[in-house]
Amino acid sequence: DAGVIQSPRHEVTEMGQEVTLRCKPISGHNSLFWYRQTMMRGLELLIYFNNNVPIDDSGMPEDRFSAKMPNASFSTLKIQPSEPRDSAVYFCASNPFVGGNYGYTFGSGTRLTVV
């Protein structure tokens, strides 16, 4: 398996522009998570899906952030409009939550820089 695949690896955009981050989870994993890593707060959960349905979006910082999972193999995280304080590394992770396996498999992340 290729693991969790995220694109792009790096994104540099100007303030006010729309940014879309993409994620392909591991096949068969029914839960998908979006995290953001910052120096101050470490890894923060933004939103997670179970069977393509958003379960908890309480971590989404503002209405500028939105996430979708149209099918079991694809998810997007969109920021519109983007701001410099959104600069961070965004990770996607997936998990099957079967057989007592509670650890997530993470993608390599997207480093977002908003200038």
Place this chain on the structure above:
Amino acid sequence: DQQVKQNSPSLSVQEGRISILNCDYTNSMFDYFLWYKKYPAEGPTFLISISSIKDKNEDGRFTVFLNKSAKHLSLHIVPSQPGDSAVYFCAALNIQGAQKLVFGQGTRLTINP
């Protein structure tokens, strides 16, 4: 509200010695704990875990200890090797609840030759 805390942003240890990374949590509903390791430009990777019914779990050079009364866990690495230099994240979840991992801020471990 930081439910999982790693109070040491960084730790430096000599090669061959023991590395001890600490983690505290506040939510008594957490019943499963994990440690992740992260290299630069990579995603976190699972290292070791422990259920709240245990107080110790060992896997090779890595041992995790859990003190439920103190709401504290620690990761011991013995002996420490240069390849262990990375950021280590502590995480916790409630298996019967939302099953979402709550992470600490991370500790950067540097192993000096």
